[in-house]
Amino acid sequence: MARPRLAVYKFSSCDGCQLSLLDCEDELLALAGAVEIAYFLEASRQALPGPYDVVLVEGSVTTEEEVERLKEVRRQAKLLVAIGACATAGGIQALRNWADADAFRRAVYPTPGYIRTLDRVRPLGDVVLVDAELRGCPISKRQLLDFLAAVLIGRTPRMPAHSVCTECKRRGAVCVMVASGVPCLGPVTQAGCGAICPAYARGCYGCFGPMERPNTGALGDRFVALGQSRDEVARAFRGINAYALPFAAAGDRFARSDIEEG
Amino acid sequence: MNPTPPLGTHAAIPKPALDQVLGALRDAGYTLVGPKVADGAIVYGEITGIADLPVGWTAEQEAGRYRLRPGVPGRLFGFAVGPHAPKRYLYPSTATLFRTRRTAEGFEVLPGEEAAPRYALVGVRACDLAAIAIQDRVFLDGPAPDPHYRARREAAFLLAVNCLEPGGTCFCASTRTGPRCTTGFDLALTELDEVLLVEVGSEAGAAMLAAADWRPASAFELTRARRALAEAEGRMGRTMDVRDLPDLLYERLDHPRWEAVAARCLSCANCTMVCPTCFCADVVDTSDLTGGEAARVRVWDSCFNHEFSYVFGGHLRPNIRARYRQWLTHKLATWIDQYGVLGCVGCGRCITWCPAAIDLTEELAAIRGGEPT
Ligand code: SF4
Numbered sequence: 012m013a014r015p016r017l018a019v020y021k022f023s024s025c026d027g028c029q030l031s032l033l034d035c036e037d038e039l040l041a042l043a044g045a046v047e048i049a050y051f052l053e054a055s056r057q058a059l060p061g062p063y064d065v066v067l068v069e070g071s072v073t074t075e076e077e078v079e080r081l082k083e084v085r086r087q088a089k090l091l092v093a094i095g096a097c098a099t100a101g102g103i104q105a106l107r108n109w110a111d112a113d114a115f116r117r118a119v120y121p122t123p124g125y126i127r128t129l130d131r132v133r134p135l136g137d138v139v140l141v142d143a144e145l146r147g148c149p150i151s152k153r154q155l156l157d158f159l160a161a162v163l164i165g166r167t168p169r170m171p172a173h174s175v176c177t178e179c180k181r182r183g184a185v186c187v188m189v190a191s192g193v194p195c196l197g198p199v200t201q202a203g204c205g206a207i208c209p210a211y212a213r214g215c216y217g218c219f220g221p222m223e224r225p226n227t228g229a230l231g232d233r234f235v236a237l238g239q240s241r242d243e244v245a246r247a248f249r250g251i252n253a254y255a256l257p258f259a260a261a262g263d264r265f266a267r268s269d270i271e272e273g
Numbered sequence: 274m275n276p277t278p279p280l281g282t283h284a285a286i287p288k289p290a291l292d293q294v295l296g297a298l299r300d301a302g303y304t305l306v307g308p309k310v311a312d313g314a315i316v317y318g319e320i321t322g323i324a325d326l327p328v329g330w331t332a333e334q335e336a337g338r339y340r341l342r343p344g345v346p347g348r349l350f351g352f353a354v355g356p357h358a359p360k361r362y363l364y365p366s367t368a369t370l371f372r373t374r375r376t377a378e379g380f381e382v383l384p385g386e387e388a389a390p391r392y393a394l395v396g397v398r399a400c401d402l403a404a405i406a407i408q409d410r411v412f413l414d415g416p417a418p419d420p421h422y423r424a425r426r427e428a429a430f431l432l433a434v435n436c437l438e439p440g441g442t443c444f445c446a447s448t449r450t451g452p453r454c455t456t457g458f459d460l461a462l463t464e465l466d467e468v469l470l471v472e473v474g475s476e477a478g479a480a481m482l483a484a485a486d487w488r489p490a491s492a493f494e495l496t497r498a499r500r501a502l503a504e505a506e507g508r509m510g511r512t513m514d515v516r517d518l519p520d521l522l523y524e525r526l527d528h529p530r531w532e533a534v535a536a537r538c539l540s541c542a543n544c545t546m547v548c549p550t551c552f553c554a555d556v557v558d559t560s561d562l563t564g565g566e567a568a569r570v571r572v573w574d575s576c577f578n579h580e581f582s583y584v585f586g587g588h589l590r591p592n593i594r595a596r597y598r599q600w601l602t603h604k605l606a607t608w609i610d611q612y613g614v615l616g617c618v619g620c621g622r623c624i625t626w627c628p629a630a631i632d633l634t635e636e637l638a639a640i641r642g643g644e645p646t
């Protein structure tokens with residue numbers, strides 16, 4: 012049987028998720044043996060044309076050109092996998108969806124007329140059908156390898172939709188929210204990172220995005236009870252996954268500081 | 274060499290002599306696991322002796338709040354349970370059940386764990402002994418005992434401690450599971466000001482106590498211990514009225530309180546992870562990139578997790594109301610039908626470690642308060 016063909020594409024992003032793939036030093040040889048890496052510009056100049064069996068796509072969609080290019084990538088992909096917060100939710104750059112992008116353009120570029128962007132930063136799923144998502148900023152190398160191994164052997168990949176707290180407790184970390192009063196997004200954030208931040212005494216930043224049915228309102232209320240202002244709560248939700256629907260809604264709700272909710 | 278005390282002996286040892294007992298356990302091949310201060314809490318971890326214990330420390334516990342505080346100087350066990358339970362060691366959060374490797378002929382099956390670790394669990398409280406007894410029923414009774422649990426459980430030594438300083442969220446007096454250790458231990462300590470009283474609960478315990486300079490406890494010491502335990506029983510941070518369970522909850526499955534608690538509950542699963550009796554797990558398969566090796570792994574799961582109640586065609590418990598109700602009615606009602614005892618031993622962990630400060634004693638009281646609906 013021919014080895015499955017793998018491609019890695021990038022849109023508006025920092026390359027960090029692709030680096031996670033290169034970072035799989037120990038497994039890279041096995042990977043290269045198991046799949047044909049047909050297109051991965053960050054790793055090799057060789058760029059073979061599609062179609063591809065698995066395409067990992069990093070980055071958000073921010074220009075008309077990217078919209079067209081992504082549609083073409085979709086046509087070449089049997090399995091299109093969005094990797095990282097930019098691809099799954101728009102990423103940190105989606106914060107401009109709450110701001111005046113024209114004003115940024117005028118302030119930053121000497122000739123703003125050359126810059127053409129979409130009115131909003133979009134996750135891949137707004138433009139094309141996405142078959143699977145690997146969350147995170149960056150993605151977890153362990154989860155990526157498990158996903159690829161699962162696809163290769165034909166089993167279900169392990170991509171839990173539950174909270175970071177579950178992983179936090181499994182590893183035996185002490186809850187920073189309970190033991191130190193540090194606000195933590197773990198209770199509404201999807202697992203996959205292994206609860207790295209709480210294990211280092213930091214609150215979770217939510218970089219894996221919303222878990223299934225997150226009760227963001229109740230968590231925000233709890234942050235307020237711990238002494239955070241509503242504005243601080245809004246900013247906690249408006250981070251790397253600000254544009255993911257449940258976080259966007261929570262950010263909006265707590266940002267409206269004029270409205271005091273009961 | 275000291276004489277070996279008979280079963281049921283109430284002995285007394287000077288506090289530093291606890292190190293002799295711990296040393297004997299180590300010499301017998303046990304890995305010592307006990308309470309220690311780490312990351313702002315009293316957790317379980319490997320210890321080598323008294324010096325590693327949280328000497329002079331205690332903790333304030335409230336719903337959703339835990340703070341380490343200096344306690345009585347020199348007190349070895351002046352605190353209640355922390356976030357970790359013996360469950361971590363007898364029923365680990367991640368366990369490889371078996372591995373497979375591809376061979377020329379097909380594949381071979383390899384054990385997940387070569388040999389079960391032998392843990393001496395130090396400082397186990399009465400509530401946790403009751404929880405271990407419950408997990409024994411879950412995993413060992415019935416037609417298919419769990420070999421992984423059995424191996425660790427049979428290899429374990431339980432050095433228990435009677436609770437003289439219950440925590441702010443404790444209610445073992447209500448569930449009748451503490452604060453005194455009555456059964457299921459190898460040795461049980463009671464810490465008085467000057468000495469440790471030691472009750473011998475098994476032959477293995479007797480053998481270990483023989484390593485220390487023990488003497489029979491005096492009538493005066495035993496009276497002091499009894500009085501201190503009676504006082505502790507009156508100082509529980511919480512109470513729970515367990516009358517009329519399980520029927521009380523069966524009659525109130527549509528109580529409006531379920532909706533109210535669901536509005537606050539994050540469905541984060543912390544309560545089930547810290548609960549010493551909760552036993553649910555997921556079983557997942559892993560494989561490597563070459564397809565040469567695979568493993569079947571068991572990880573703690575929770576009725577608060579989405580995938581947990583997903584069956585073909587949909588979700589049995591799609592919302593938080595259904596999940597919280599499932600959890601509480603299992604702990605306090607259906608557990609009784611299933612195992613003959615309450616699924617709650619009153620340890621208070623789920624109250625303290627709930628990031629949303631939800632308190633099951635309060636929820637039950639509210640549900641009890643309303644009319645049956
Ligand atoms: S530290 Fe954060 S992720 Fe860990 S249990 Fe607490 S709230 Fe959840």
Ligand code: SF4
Binds near residue numbers: 537539543545627
């Ligand atoms: S009761 Fe508390 S700990 Fe349990 S799932 Fe709800 S919020 Fe999390």
Ligand code: SF4
Binds near residue numbers: 548550551620
């Ligand atoms: S339900 Fe809560 S109080 Fe009861 S045993 Fe479990 S963690 Fe402890």
